[in-house]
Amino acid sequence: MKFKIIFHPDAAREISELDNRQKLLVLKQIKKLSLTPGNGKKLGNKQGLDLTGYRKMYADRKKIRIVYKIVESKVLVQIIAIGKRDNMKVYKKAANRI
Numbered sequence: 012m013k014f015k016i017i018f019h020p021d022a023a024r025e026i027s028e029l030d031n032r033q034k035l036l037v038l039k040q041i042k043k044l045s046l047t048p049g050n051g052k053k054l055g056n057k058q059g060l061d062l063t064g065y066r067k068m069y070a071d072r073k074k075i076r077i078v079y080k081i082v083e084s085k086v087l088v089q090i091i092a093i094g095k096r097d098n099m100k101v102y103k104k105a106a107n108r109i
Contacts, residue, residue: 060106078105
């Protein structure tokens with residue numbers, strides 16, 4: 012079963028800010044999410060940020076994090092945040108958007 016992918020508006024903007032090579036790598040990972048969304052690592056409480064129910068996946072040799080949520084009842088994957096692996100920055104963005 013193929014999951015539909017939707018983006019938080021800010022996550023869509025974050026893709027456009029990546030260089031072309033990174034964009035391709037991120038989009039390749041997102042395509043994989045549509046087929047096997049459960050492959051990402053589950054997130055929980057990350058230094059006081061409650062991301063329970065969300066997952067992460069990496070792109071570009073773990074330089075880029077993709078934070079997303081699976082909505083099984085709607086066969087949907089919601090991309091919340093995309094960003095370079097810079098401490099907790101992408102997790103903070105995700106927590107502010109949920």
